[in-house]
Amino acid sequence: TSKKILRQKRSFCFWPSIAHFQQLRRTLLTTIMPIELPALPYEKDALAPHISAETLEYHYGKHHAGYVAKLNAAIEGTDHADKTVDQIMMECEGGLYNNAAQIWNHTFYWKSMSPSGGGAPTGPIADAINASFGSFDAFKEQFSAVAGGHFGSGWAWLCKNADGSLSIQETHDAGNVLKEGLGTPLLTCDVWEHAYYIDYRNARPQYVAAWWNLINWEFANENLAA
Numbered sequence: 674t675s676k677k678i679l680r681q682k683r684s685f686c687f688w689p690s691i692a693h694f695q696q697l698r699r700t701l702l703t704t705i706m707p708i709e710l711p712a713l714p715y716e717k718d719a720l721a722p723h724i725s726a727e728t729l730e731y732h733y734g735k736h737h738a739g740y741v742a743k744l745n746a747a748i749e750g751t752d753h754a755d756k757t758v759d760q761i762m763m764e765c766e767g768g769l770y771n772n773a774a775q776i777w778n779h780t781f782y783w784k785s786m787s788p789s790g791g792g793a794p795t796g797p798i799a800d801a802i803n804a805s806f807g808s809f810d811a812f813k814e815q816f817s818a819v820a821g822g823h824f825g826s827g828w829a830w831l832c833k834n835a836d837g838s839l840s841i842q843e844t845h846d847a848g849n850v851l852k853e854g855l856g857t858p859l860l861t862c863d864v865w866e867h868a869y870y871i872d873y874r875n876a877r878p879q880y881v882a883a884w885w886n887l888i889n890w891e892f893a894n895e896n897l898a899a
Contacts, residue, residue: 705754707745710738711780719788723883728871736867737779744772762852774847778828778861785860787889798859798893805839813885816841816862821878826865832856833897859896860888 713733718726744761747769748754753761762773793809794802806812819841820829828849830842834856842855850858862884869880 707749708741708758708776710741711776711783713783715788720786720887723886724786724869725872728869731871732863732867733779733783737776740772740775740779744769744776747772762849770852771847774849774852778847778849779863781858782828782861782863784892785862785889786884786887787891788887790889791886792890794888794890794893796890796894798890798897801833801837801839801897812841817878817881817885819843820862820864820881820884823864829862829864830855830858831860831893832858857896857899859893 713729717729717733720729744758748756748761753765753769756764758773758776761769762777765773793799799809802809802812806815816829816831820843823829823843825845827843827845830844830850832840832842832850832855834840839859840856842850844850844853844855850856862881864877864881866875869877873880873883
């Protein structure tokens with residue numbers, strides 16, 4: 674009798690199959706929170722008159738948000754669904770990299786500007802600029818030439834090198850300096866046409882000149898110290 678009861682108990686045992694684990698994995702992946710659009714550090718009209726609220730409405734609300742939507746659609750149900758933007762950017766290539774890098778780059782770009790920014794740098798970043806470029810004016814001239822003269826879409830960056838010196842870098846399209854090993858980013862200027870076409874049409878140098886009125890030197894100092 675006891676053997677019969679034991680056989681009956683065993684008949685109710687549940688041995689999960691591979692299909693069960695695969696279904697469980699799919700369920701877990703679909704319940705992972707999607708990547709969210711980072712909030713702007715200021716109101717959309719806060720950068721005017723240098724960059725208009727209309728530009729931010731499209732640049733942030735359409736382009737930046739669009740990269741987030743595309744990345745979420747691409748990673749849904751995959752092994753990348755539980756990864757951060759940083760992880761996807763550093764680990765992946767192709768469309769995953771492009772969208773993740775554009776999310777990262779834009780978030781860094783918004784922080785590189787401030788409604789109360791602009792003017793000459795202060796603090797350690799000022800000393801570092803003088804040491805690497807000779808003067809702030811010399812740095813401004815060189816950076817403006819790179820940003821204004823970049824061929825096609827991309828980004829201009831102020832970076833810290835491994836030896837502590839500073840350098841000006843440019844990346845094409847969605848290129849990110851961390852991914853490409855070009856240094857630690859301190860500031861960036863977006864030179865994609867969508868960053869300036871509403872306000873400045875095809876006059877990118879005018880946009881770059883306006884960008885200097887918004888530079889967030891406090892953010893640069895934080896990145897320099899990191």
